[in-house]
Amino acid sequence: MPALLRRWGFPAFALVMLVLPALPVPDFWITESIYIGLYAIVALGLVLLTGVAGLTSFGQAAFVGVGAYTAAFLATKLGVSPWLTLFAGVALAIAAALVLGAITLRMSGHYLPLATIAWGLALNYSMANMEWLGKYDGLLGVPTLHLFGHDLGAGRGLHVLIWLVALVAALALSRLLDSRAGRAIRALKDGSTMAEAMGISTFRYKLLAFVIAAMLAAISGWLFAHFQRTVNPTPFALGKGIEYLFMAVLGGVGQVWGAFVGSALVRIVGDQLQVLLPRLLGTSGSFEGVVFGIVIVLVLKYAPDGLWPFFARWWPAPARTRDWGGAAPLPTREHPARGELLLDVDAVRKEFGGLVAVNDVSFQIRSGDIVGLIGPNGAGKSTTFNLITGVLSLTRGHVRLRGRPIGGLPSREIARLGVSRTFQHVKLIPGMTVLENVALGAYLRSHSGALSAMLRLDRAEERRLFAEAERQLERIGMAAQMNELAGNLALGPQRLMEIARALASDPTLLLLDEPAAGLRHQEKQALAAVLRQLKAEGMSLLLVEHDMDFVMGLTDRIVVMEFGNRLIEGTPDEVQASPAVRAAYLGTEH
Numbered sequence: 001m002p003a004l005l006r007r008w009g010f011p012a013f014a015l016v017m018l019v020l021p022a023l024p025v026p027d028f029w030i031t032e033s034i035y036i037g038l039y040a041i042v043a044l045g046l047v048l049l050t051g052v053a054g055l056t057s058f059g060q061a062a063f064v065g066v067g068a069y070t071a072a073f074l075a076t077k078l079g080v081s082p083w084l085t086l087f088a089g090v091a092l093a094i095a096a097a098l099v100l101g102a103i104t105l106r107m108s109g110h111y112l113p114l115a116t117i118a119w120g121l122a123l124n125y126s127m128a129n130m131e132w133l134g135k136y137d138g139l140l141g142v143p144t145l146h147l148f149g150h151d152l153g154a155g156r157g158l159h160v161l162i163w164l165v166a167l168v169a170a171l172a173l174s175r176l177l178d179s180r181a182g183r184a185i186r187a188l189k190d191g192s193t194m195a196e197a198m199g200i201s202t203f204r205y206k207l208l209a210f211v212i213a214a215m216l217a218a219i220s221g222w223l224f225a226h227f228q229r230t231v232n233p234t235p236f237a238l239g240k241g242i243e244y245l246f247m248a249v250l251g252g253v254g255q256v257w258g259a260f261v262g263s264a265l266v267r268i269v270g271d272q273l274q275v276l277l278p279r280l281l282g283t284s285g286s287f288e289g290v291v292f293g294i295v296i297v298l299v300l301k302y303a304p305d306g307l308w309p310f311f312a313r314w315w316p317a318p319a320r321t322r323d324w325g326g327a328a329p330l331p332t333r334e335h336p337a338r339g340e341l342l343l344d345v346d347a348v349r350k351e352f353g354g355l356v357a358v359n360d361v362s363f364q365i366r367s368g369d370i371v372g373l374i375g376p377n378g379a380g381k382s383t384t385f386n387l388i389t390g391v392l393s394l395t396r397g398h399v400r401l402r403g404r405p406i407g408g409l410p411s412r413e414i415a416r417l418g419v420s421r422t423f424q425h426v427k428l429i430p431g432m433t434v435l436e437n438v439a440l441g442a443y444l445r446s447h448s449g450a451l452s453a454m455l456r457l458d459r460a461e462e463r464r465l466f467a468e469a470e471r472q473l474e475r476i477g478m479a480a481q482m483n484e485l486a487g488n489l490a491l492g493p494q495r496l497m498e499i500a501r502a503l504a505s506d507p508t509l510l511l512l513d514e515p516a517a518g519l520r521h522q523e524k525q526a527l528a529a530v531l532r533q534l535k536a537e538g539m540s541l542l543l544v545e546h547d548m549d550f551v552m553g554l555t556d557r558i559v560v561m562e563f564g565n566r567l568i569e570g571t572p573d574e575v576q577a578s579p580a581v582r583a584a585y586l587g588t589e590h
């Protein structure tokens with residue numbers, strides 16, 4: 001049954017919605033269905049923006065208004081063809097989204113919601129007060145749409161077009177989410193550090209999600225104008241923007257199909273309540289808003305993932321069929337010759353307020369070396385890692401990669417130059433499979449964008465990406481777990497998965513922050529074998545580790561840190577023999 005639903009669920013749903021107008025369904029239900037389709041188009045954008053990317057917009061109703069008013073104004077005042085007004089409305093919405101996004105999306109989370117509220121209020125206020133937009137009366141007499149000489153009217157004909165748009169949008173969105181760009185968007189919710197370290201410009205993808213959501217809202221508005229044949233400010237007010245958000249949350253944050261569930265429930269239940277509540281309460285008024293308010297609190301408390309997961313039990317996500325056998329390997333980079341000076345850490349310093357976390361530390365890594373960075377907790381090892389990889393900015397000092405200064409570069413640029421890393425506190429996308437997580441590591445070795453994903457022109461490259469991800473998982477002995485959700489793995493395998501993800505970038509220098517922490521003895525042995533194999537292949541490694549035996553057996557040289565200072569640098573034997581190290585590190589740990 002699940003397999004059957006998976007295969008035929010969408011085509012069956014699409015067919016029903018598209019032929020509905022031809023069936024003897026009462027006009028009332030066609031109208032309801034039109035509203036649901038119009039809402040779903042907007043809610044789909046919010047599923048991407050809020051549900052998947054974790055960015056909240058209260059201003060979608062304003063974008064709907066842009067589409068609707070552009071259509072109404074150009075058609076009624078200037079007699080412009082509706083297909084041109086669609087283009088104009090969407091272009092205006094994109095421009096507005098780009099401006100709002102460029103200002104707010106680089107800042108931390110709260111600025112976008114605030115900006116969308118301001119945008120929603122300002123736009124609604126303008127619509128209601130501008131003479132040429134008809135003030136509160138709006139614009140009347142919007143013509144109906146014609147398609148192939150056929151008048152679509154404002155009922156059954158238009159229903160087909162609206163649902164066609166909604167279904168195509170849903171299909172495009174679910175394709176997008178299952179792609180290189182989609183994985184980048186799905187990575188946005190869990191902070192930007194990991195995504196940026198994989199070479200992803202998180203700002204670009206936030207902006208993309210915001211623009212797509214605005215486009216969908218404007219298209220819905222354009223359809224709305226030709227359905228109502230009139231526009232006025234009320235349907236585009238801030239309250240409606242909150243209602244759209246409610247639809248996306250109710251249906252299921254991050255679930256494409258949840259947008260339809262949410263839109264249908266809000267429309268149908270809202271309508272019933274509008275009739276029922278005044279009768280029950282004995283007075284007139286819009287009480288359904290109060291009920292929605294209560295329901296949204298309940299949903300957020302008891303079903304934070306919305307209602308779709310309850311349906312999804314019968315409609316589980318398909319496991320990816322292994323279709324990448326024999327896919328061509330991804331492009332590789334040119335690696336330095338063994339012994340070449342690879343990384344030059346030159347008197348780097350990091351101060352956090354008054355605390356000197358890294359105090360003018362210097363060391364070098366030559367190509368093909370495994371260098372260990374050890375020291376007690378709080379010595380500044382992870383901070384040093386973050387300085388090298390651009391996660392933190394240098395207070396002072398220089399970092400050079402093959403002679404090229406990389407201090408001050410954003411971490412995605414450093415990743416592009418061949419430095420890849422894992423994190424002491426594992427950073428993965430729990431809702432993605434192990435394979436998809438590892439594919440994220442090969443982001444910079446691929447190119448497909450959002451549009452080619454929606455059109456499914458990216459499949460050949462996707463196969464190459466997954467072949468690479470599987471190859472790296474095989475390398476660390478995790479191929480059997482590739483279809484599991486990364487969030488379900490134990491800590492040990494999660495750490496190994498991070499190594500596979502870093503390897504997928506074809507790095508010149510690999511930085512591992514406590515890779516053996518949380519691993520069982522056998523897993524540690526396997527990891528050591530992998531690292532030796534990597535060294536044999538010429539990989540250069542910087543390794544932060546607590547397990548002394550693990551480091552001693554593996555490294556060529558060791559840098560010991562204490563309280564931000566470099567205590568000593570030498571071969572494992574020299575370090576082990578040093579009294580200072582014994583006092584600082586071994587004495588306290590062993």
Ligand code: ADP
Pocket residue numbers: 352355357375376377378379380381382383384
């Ligand atoms: P290690 O990895 O060697 O255990 P860290 O580099 O994580 O040590 O930390 C070094 C010191 O810097 C610690 O005292 C830690 O509390 C401090 N520190 C690390 N990150 C920050 C930060 N973002 N803000 C303030 N202090 C920090």
Ligand code: MG
Pocket residue numbers: 381382383424
């Ligand atoms: Mg650390």
